[in-house]
Amino acid sequence: MKYNLSEITEVIRERRSVYPESYSSRVVHKEIIEDVLNNAIWAPTHGMIQPWRFKVYTGDAVKGAGLELEKVYKRVIPEAEWSERKLAKLKERSESLSVLVFICMTPDGNTTIPEIENVSAVACAVQNMYLTCTAYGLGSYWSSPKYIYSEEMKEFLGLGKDDKCMGIFYMGYPEGEWPKSHRKPLEYVTEWHEE
Numbered sequence: 479m480k481y482n483l484s485e486i487t488e489v490i491r492e493r494r495s496v497y498p499e500s501y502s503s504r505v506v507h508k509e510i511i512e513d514v515l516n517n518a519i520w521a522p523t524h525g526m527i528q529p530w531r532f533k534v535y536t537g538d539a540v541k542g543a544g545l546e547l548e549k550v551y552k553r554v555i556p557e558a559e560w561s562e563r564k565l566a567k568l569k570e571r572s573e574s575l576s577v578l579v580f581i582c583m584t585p586d587g588n589t590t591i592p593e594i595e596n597v598s599a600v601a602c603a604v605q606n607m608y609l610t611c612t613a614y615g616l617g618s619y620w621s622s623p624k625y626i627y628s629e630e631m632k633e634f635l636g637l638g639k640d641d642k643c644m645g646i647f648y649m650g651y652p653e654g655e656w657p658k659s660h661r662k663p664l665e666y667v668t669e670w671h672e673e
């Protein structure tokens with residue numbers, strides 16, 4: 479065995495989506511965010527497109543991003559459907575978090591690689607982010623409210639026509655218990671063909 483697989487397995491299985499409401503006020507420092515993103519960019523990528531793009535907001539900029547998200551929400555969702563609860567959550571998050579990362583995808587001018595493969599590469603990058611956070615004892619969470627797929631969101635983030643916003647990645651030091659989860663057993667999701 480070349481690496482310590484039991485430790486790698488533990489990180490993979492302990493990785494959880496930890497929601498911002500359970501983060502403490504402890505700041506996630508830039509060096510750690512850079513480690514998380516430097517691991518993200520070592521994800522597999524068909525054709526070496528490296529389609530991941532990150533828009534990182536820290537410090538006072540987080541609140542500004544929250545205000546922009548509120549504007550996007552209000553432009554995209556019909557007024558009759560506005561949820562006071564969701565808007566309040568958005569505000570609370572942007573006032574308490576030390577970092578927000580918008581996860582974006584760009585084909586970077588390439589027209590040969592199918593979009594699904596660039597999207598998949600970015601998802602692999604996000605898994606690297608999740609795992610790096612887990613190793614640091616940081617909670618993290620990939621959020622994808624419907625409005626992130628809108629033109630208004632692309633406009634806010636300055637994305638091109640073939641680019642996508644794939645989500646918001648939250649990070650923070652968790653307070654309280656690390657969440658538990660479960661998975662369907664391997665037998666349920668696997669078909670073996672041996673003869």
Ligand SMILES: Cc1cc2nc3c(=O)[nH]c(=O)nc-3n(C[C@H](O)[C@H](O)[C@H](O)COP(=O)(O)O)c2cc1C
Pocket residue numbers: 493494495496620621622623645657659
């Ligand atoms: C592409 C993607 C988008 C997600 N978006 C949301 C979301 O908008 N809201 C949410 O509560 N969880 C979201 N999640 C997190 C899942 O809810 C979470 O991964 C799932 O409940 C399993 O929990 P675990 O990550 O702790 O194992 C998303 C996960 C992925 C992979």
